[in-house]
Amino acid sequence: MANDKLYTLPKLPYDYAALEPYISKEQLTLHHTKHHQAYVTGANAIFEKLDKARKDKADLDIKATLKELSFHVGGYRLHNTFWENLAPSGKGGGGLPKGELAKAIDEEFGSFERFKKEFTQAASSVEGSGWAALSASTTTHHLLINQIEKHNVNVYPGFRILLVLDVWEHAYYVDYKNDRAKYIEAFWNLVNWDAVNKQFITHLKK
Numbered sequence: 248m249a250n251d252k253l254y255t256l257p258k259l260p261y262d263y264a265a266l267e268p269y270i271s272k273e274q275l276t277l278h279h280t281k282h283h284q285a286y287v288t289g290a291n292a293i294f295e296k297l298d299k300a301r302k303d304k305a306d307l308d309i310k311a312t313l314k315e316l317s318f319h320v321g322g323y324r325l326h327n328t329f330w331e332n333l334a335p336s337g338k339g340g341g342g343l344p345k346g347e348l349a350k351a352i353d354e355e356f357g358s359f360e361r362f363k364k365e366f367t368q369a370a371s372s373v374e375g376s377g378w379a380a381l382s383a384s385t386t387t388h389h390l391l392i393n394q395i396e397k398h399n400v401n402v403y404p405g406f407r408i409l410l411v412l413d414v415w416e417h418a419y420y421v422d423y424k425n426d427r428a429k430y431i432e433a434f435w436n437l438v439n440w441d442a443v444n445k446q447f448i449t450h451l452k453k
């Protein structure tokens with residue numbers, strides 16, 4: 248398989264210390280260089296395994312392989328979105344939604360406060376490891392909060408993911424130990440609403 252078909256770990260759009268005090272340099276460095284990297288490596292290894300088995304005309308446990316691939320590709324892609332939808336607090340991060348997205352949130356949820364409450368509840372109640380996400384239907388333009396288990400369970404086909412919050416313990420344990428609620432509260436100081444609004448406009452253009 249040509250190398251350009253492999254995943255690579257993207258560079259962060261800010262320094263490792265830039266999200267402090269809400270996410271520490273140590274936490275962000277580990278998360279990006281170890282955990283995100285593991286999904287890049289995992290996804291590439293499975294594509295290579297598939298390629299080799301096809302060339303060798305060998306049998307694979309297709310069910311297990313595809314399940315594992317979905318997990319790693321989901322982990323790779325959701326982390327990309329997560330880094331892109333964060334920014335240093337006060338320098339693009341925090342505040343209120345902007346533009347078309349702000350209007351759509353008000354229309355769908357009644358108010359930003361109501362959206363924030365529902366999103367926080369979704370993030371708080373993920374069992375074990377997973378994500379809270381805001382997505383938009385490319386068909387109806389409805390906004391929807393998703394509670395994604397692992398990296399790949401409960402993803403809705405036809406909904407584009409605009410904003411995610413990683414609530415795997417690996418995302419917050421260094422800074423917050425088991426206090427997920429405190430980490431979720433901190434997250435709101437880092438949301439890059441400008442970037443999320445751009446995702447919304449780009450994905451929903453007809």
Ligand SMILES: [Fe+2]
Pocket residue numbers: 278282283326413415417418
């Ligand atoms: Fe993560």
